[in-house]
Amino acid sequence: MSDLDRILVGQSESHLASFDGGVLVHREVVAPLRLLQERAERDGVELKVASGFRGFETQLNIWNQKAQGKRKLLDSEGRPLDFQKLSEDEIISAILRWSALPGASRHHWGTDLDVFDAKALKKGVRLQLVPQEAAPGGPFAEFSRWLGENLLEEKFFRPYSRDLGGVSPEWWHISFEPVSKPYFEKLSLSLLEKTLAATELEKKNLVLKRLPEIYKKYIVNITQ
Ligand SMILES: [Zn+2]
Numbered sequence: 346m347s348d349l350d351r352i353l354v355g356q357s358e359s360h361l362a363s364f365d366g367g368v369l370v371h372r373e374v375v376a377p378l379r380l381l382q383e384r385a386e387r388d389g390v391e392l393k394v395a396s397g398f399r400g401f402e403t404q405l406n407i408w409n410q411k412a413q414g415k416r417k418l419l420d421s422e423g424r425p426l427d428f429q430k431l432s433e434d435e436i437i438s439a440i441l442r443w444s445a446l447p448g449a450s451r452h453h454w455g456t457d458l459d460v461f462d463a464k465a466l467k468k469g470v471r472l473q474l475v476p477q478e479a480a481p482g483g484p485f486a487e488f489s490r491w492l493g494e495n496l497l498e499e500k501f502f503r504p505y506s507r508d509l510g511g512v513s514p515e516w517w518h519i520s521f522e523p524v525s526k527p528y529f530e531k532l533s534l535s536l537l538e539k540t541l542a543a544t545e546l547e548k549k550n551l552v553l554k555r556l557p558e559i560y561k562k563y564i565v566n567i568t569q
Pocket of ligand 1: 457459515517518519
């Protein structure tokens with residue numbers, strides 16, 4: 346597998362740099378992210394990154410724990426589900442609404458980040474990154490609006506801004522388009538298939554069987 350292929354599926358870290366001595370991001374995202382942060386600062390917003398790069402193994406652990414019922418599963422509205430009552434197909438769909446398939450997370454690329462406004466978070470309130478925080482009256486309603494108005498200026502966008510029936514909307518998830526778009530276009534169904542076939546993925550056979558549908562509904566189904 347080429348290094349580019351390994352980057353696409355989260356099995357390489359050769360493309361990463363640390364941002365402000367902390368979170369790992371794609372090295373070509375460091376400067377644009379700083380510009381975005383400066384733009385935010387001018388508007389009184391303290392833009393912070395809650396999560397940047399996430400590798401294949403981390404995503405695999407999340408997946409396997411959920412698929413084994415060791416981590417809670419939610420329905421598409423965010424209500425807890427009873428693991429015992431779900432079919433294997435339902436378990437897979439429930440995971441995919443909220444968590445990426447290992448190998449298919451945009452966080453593998455370092456181009457995609459979860460962000461929040463540190464100033465808007467009141468003392469003692471825990472950051473959750475849930476839709477309600479950006480609802481009217483929520484702590485990040487104003488920040489989410491700010492993102493909508495300013496991201497494009499720095500070539501960022503939100504791939505999960507609306508509910509397209511796949512991944513649940515994520516107002517906090519931003520992506521640096523000049524780098525993520527070429528990656529997005531190169532992440533093929535066959536690369537994913539080859540990657541997953543060689544790993545210890547829970548429910549692997551069913552996932553591989555459903556992969557064309559999963560690819561269409563949860564991976565390439567984004568707001569551009
Ligand atoms: Zn994210």
